[in-house]
Structures are given as C-alpha cells and as structure tokens.
Amino acid sequence: xxxxxxxxxxxxxxxxxxxxxxxxxxxxxxxxxxxxxxxxxxxxxxxxxxxxxxxxxxxxxxxxxxxxxxxxxxxxxxxxxxxxxxxxxxxxxxxxxxxxxxxxxxxxxxxxxxxxxxxxxxxxxxxxxxxxxxxxxxxxxxxxxxxxxxxxxxxxxxxxxxxxxxxxxxxxxxxxxxxxxxxxxxxxxxxxxxxxxxxxxxxxxxxxxxxxxxxxxxxxxxxxxxxxxxxxxxxxxxxxxxxxxxxxxxxxxxxxxxxxxxxxxxxxxxxxxxxxxxxxxxxxxxxxxxxxxxxxxxxxxxxxxxxxxxxxxxxxxxxxxxxxxxxxxxxxxxxxxxxxxxxxxxxxxxxxxxxxxxxxxxxxxxxxxxxxxxxxxxxxxxxxxxxxxxxxxxxxxx
Ligand code: CTP
Numbered sequence: 521x522x523x524x525x526x527x528x529x530x531x532x533x534x535x536x537x538x539x540x541x542x543x544x545x546x547x548x549x550x551x552x553x554x555x556x557x558x559x560x561x562x563x564x565x566x567x568x569x570x571x572x573x574x575x576x577x578x579x580x581x582x583x584x585x586x587x588x589x590x591x592x593x594x595x596x597x598x599x600x601x602x603x604x605x606x607x608x609x610x611x612x613x614x615x616x617x618x619x620x621x622x623x624x625x626x627x628x629x630x631x632x633x634x635x636x637x638x639x640x641x642x643x644x645x646x647x648x649x650x651x652x653x654x655x656x657x658x659x660x661x662x663x664x665x666x667x668x669x670x671x672x673x674x675x676x677x678x679x680x681x682x683x684x685x686x687x688x689x690x691x692x693x694x695x696x697x698x699x700x701x702x703x704x705x706x707x708x709x710x711x712x713x714x715x716x717x718x719x720x721x722x723x724x725x726x727x728x729x730x731x732x733x734x735x736x737x738x739x740x741x742x743x744x745x746x747x748x749x750x751x752x753x754x755x756x757x758x759x760x761x762x763x764x765x766x767x768x769x770x771x772x773x774x775x776x777x778x779x780x781x782x783x784x785x786x787x788x789x790x791x792x793x794x795x796x797x798x799x800x801x802x803x804x805x806x807x808x809x810x811x812x813x814x815x816x817x818x819x820x821x822x823x824x825x826x827x828x829x830x831x832x833x834x835x836x837x838x839x840x841x842x843x844x845x846x847x848x849x850x851x852x853x854x855x856x857x858x859x860x861x862x863x864x865x866x867x868x869x870x871x872x873x874x875x876x877x878x879x880x881x882x883x884x885x886x887x888x889x890x891x892x893x894x895x896x897x898x899x900x901x902x903x904x905x906x907x908x909x910x911x912x913x914x915x916x917x918x
Pocket of ligand 1: 794795797824825826827842843844845846
C-alpha cells in the first residue's frame with residue numbers, strides 16, 4: 521500500500537521515525553511529507569534514508585510531477601503523526617500553504633491525525649473545534665495519550681507509541697476506503713484489563729498470569745470505533761492503546777474503586793481483567809522473614825466481586841455489562857452457570873491452560889448472552905474477538 525506519512529513540527533516527530541520503520545517493514549511504500557518547521561526536529565536526510573523516497577516540505581520541488589496533487593491522489597492512507605495544533609487548524613481551514621496541507625486537500629483515501637501537543641493547546645476550544653470539524657468530514661483524529669510531555673509536566677497530549685500507531689494504520693487499511701467506522705462515536709465505555717496483585721509484604725504478592733492483551737485489544741477496538749474509552753489496567757506491561765484513557769491500579773480493591781467511579785458514565789463495561797478472589801487478611805509492613813519462630817500462616821479474606829456488584833447495581837440505565845470467564849474442564853457448562861450467577865448481559869467464555877488465552881496474541885471463545893444467544897468466535901487474533909464483543913454490545917445499546 522502507498523502511505524503518506526505527514527509530520528508536523530512537534531518534538532514527537534522523533535517517534536515517527538520508528539513508525540516509518542514499522543510501516544516500511546510491514547511492506548508499505550511510505551512517502552514522508554514533513555512541514556517546513558518539522559524539519560527543525562528531524563532532518564530530511566533521516567526521512568529520506570528511512571523511507572527510500574525523496575522528501576520535501578515544499579510544493580515547489582519536482583514541480584514537473586505536480587506532487588501536491590499526485591501524492592494525495594495516489595495514496596491509500598494519509599497518516600499525520602505528530603499533528604500539531606497548527607497543522608490541525610490549517611487542515612480544518614482547508615489551507616494549502618505547504619505540501620502536506622495540499623496533500624490533505626487532494627487525498628480521497630482515509631486520513632488519520634495523531635495529535636501531539638501540550639495539554640493546554642489540546643484542550644483549547646479552538647483546537648477542539650478544529651478536531652470536531654475534521655471528524656465531521658470523515659477524518660480519524662486519535663485522542664492523544666496521557667503522560668509526560670516535553671517538559672516536566674504531564675497530561676493529555678502525548679503521541680501514542682509507534683507500535684500502537686501502526687495498529688491504527690493497519691486497521692484503517694484493512695477496512696478500506698471507508699477508513700475506521702466510527703459506529704461507537706458518542707459512546708463512553710469502560711474496560712478492565714490485566715491481573716490484580718494482592719500484596720503480602722513490600723516484596724511479595726499473590727497474582728495471576730493475565731498479560732492484559734485481550735483487554736487492551738478491546739479498549740483499542742472501541743477507541744478505533746470512535747468511543748471514549750477508560751481503561752482500568754492492573755499490572756500490564758503493554759503500550760497504552762491509542763485513544764484510551766488509562767487508569768492504573770494494583771489490587772482488586774483499587775480496581776473496584778476505579779471501576780465504580782467510571783461506571784456511572786459508561787454506556788458499556790467490559791470486565792476482561794483477572795481479579796483475585798482473595799487477598800491476604802493483612803499486609804505486613806516489613807518483609808516477612810524466613811527465620812521467624814514458625815511458618816507464618818497465610819490468612820485470606822474474600823475480595824468484592826466487582827462484576828456481580830455492577831450487574832446488581834446497574835449504575836446507568838441501559839448499560840451493557842460484559843464479563844469474562846477463563847475456564848478449564850466443561851467450559852460451556854461452567855460459563856452458563858457463571859453468567860447466571862454474575863447477572864451480566866454477556867459473558868465471554870474461553871478455555872485456559874495448555875498455552876491458550878494467557879500471554880498469546882490469539883484467542884478462541886464463545887460469547888454467551890443472558891437472553892440465550894451464543895456466538896462462537898473461532899481461534900484468531902484478540903483484535904477480532906474484541907470487534908465481535910463490540911458488535912454484540914452495540915446491537916444491544918441500539
Ligand atoms: N470478577 C470480578 N471481581 C472478582 C472476580 C472476578 O469482577 N472478585 C470478574 C472478572 O473480571 C471476570 C468475571 O468476573 O469478568 C469472571 O471472573 P472469574 O475469575 O472467572 O470468576 P469467579 O467469580 O472468580 O469464579 P471462579 O473463580 O469461581 O471460577
């Protein structure tokens with residue numbers, strides 16, 4: 521596929537070098553179109569060497585090929601990363617005062633903007649109005665990640681990590697000229713991911729094998745479909761999904777607080793996290809020593825069942841609640857019993873053990889519905905299962 525990688529003048533331009541590499545290694549032909557000021561951050565030679573293509577910011581180079589028209593016309597995807605406040609403003613206004621904005625006007629393929637700027641600039645009504653305009657016209661504008669910005673300050677405005685941007689690009693390309701289908705725009709969703717850790721002392725905990733991959737795929741898919749996503753993440757070592765607001769927790773009790781705080785606003789909740797059913801009755805302030813008088817007893821107390829609590833309370837009318845069940849043995853029978861016991865609307869049942877589910881990129885599941893429906897999802901990428909879940913959720917929300 522032919523991709524135009526637009527780069528505007530933000531410090532995050534350095535991350536786009538890695539994105540460029542990932543795109544070319546995935547077999548795409550990438551033409552980098554920086555703005556004039558972007559070249560102050562990363563020079564022409566770097567882009568040219570990494571892409572193997574000529575690089576210019578000007579409409580006056582190679583005029584005989586009419587690049588300001590041809591590049592946009594022949595692209596399968598235009599991906600602007602980072603997109604600064606100024607670039608978003610110029611794109612929203614329909615200006616064409618450099619090669620990149622001219623490409624944006626001539627492109628008939630999907631266009632994705634990955635904004636990166638300081639929080640104040642992102643939140644300014646002018647920027648938000650420009651983002652709304654671009655989205656109305658069918659462009660995808662990814663929500664910036666939250667975290668450390670150029671200086672010591674933190675907040676929304678970071679460019680998502682290159683591997684996450686690659687996933688967005690792949691998703692748009694896979695879906696063809698329609699780009700991303702924003703069928704979940706205007707929806708707020710809450711997703712949990714990972715596995716809780718219940719501390720015994722400052723160095724030890726009771727935990728589980730959940731990597732968070734499935735929950736992250738679910739959050740990523742909802743963000744790609746236009747939803748506002750809160751991702752409550754327990755002990756996950758993955759890049760934040762592009763467009764999701766990530767709340768980090770450690771234990772089941774912290775997860776409960778985070779979930780209940782966000783659930784009142786959520787149209788749908790997907791509880792993909794593996795939550796510990798028990799925690800140590802007490803957490804020792806100092807390290808438990810081997811050379812004590814006797815083997816210290818490990819007393820456990822039960823954790824709240826967050827999914828059951830949510831399903832009983834129903835904090836928002838019409839909310840769709842989805843649980844997960846990782847099972848061994850008679851997986852379906854266990855799943856049906858769990859669906860009834862939890863009281864949620866959908867339960868994604870998958871088999872664990874023997875290399876299945878935990879820590880892998882693939883998953884295989886059956887989604888059971890409280891109304892009797894049963895949707896088998898054959899073995900495939902966790903991203904596919906994520907989309908099936910959102911299809912089932914959105915059909916219930918409508
Ligand atoms: N869950 C929860 N709170 C808990 C335990 C589980 O919200 N304390 C949620 C999980 O996020 C998942 C679902 O409940 O969506 C099922 O988790 P699972 O561990 O399979 O269920 P349990 O109720 O713990 O049942 P069991 O361990 O007996 O199979």
